[in-house]
Amino acid sequence: MKAVVKYGKGKGMIEMREVPEPKPKDDEVLIEVKAVSICGSDIHIYHDAHPYWPPVVLGHEFSGIIVDVGKNVKEWKVGDRVVTETRTGSCGACFICQSGFPQVCENKRAYGIGVNGAYAKYVAGPASLLHKLPDNVSFEAGAVMEPLAICFTSIIREM
């Protein structure tokens, strides 16, 4: 499949590449990407001014449809419309995670930053991070749930 890859450290170093389609692990799902947004962080990654672990497929704000599930995944099925939290790699065990802030765990390797993201046809990732996208919410709106969640956490929850 075609994917937008940040292939090395430094300014620029982004190109469209042919990459293998991801296969979901036992606790993961495979998502067909239906909408993905370009974040300010993507621009910072372009300018080498944000953490990232190349080579990596960019794109962390996305929505889509499940097209395959790993053998341990019981709560999701093919055809489900979903969005996902982007905090892949959060350990769940460190002080920060245990304090209720896994989104800022030092072990986090988010989609499109530390693990392959959604500037591609498919992305695979943990079922535990998924949220159902209701039928009356568009894929485009679903793609900006992640920045909306940041706003909610930063402004509403902290008030």
Ligand SMILES: [Zn+2]
């Ligand atoms: Zn973002």
Ligand SMILES: [Zn+2]
């Ligand atoms: Zn942690």
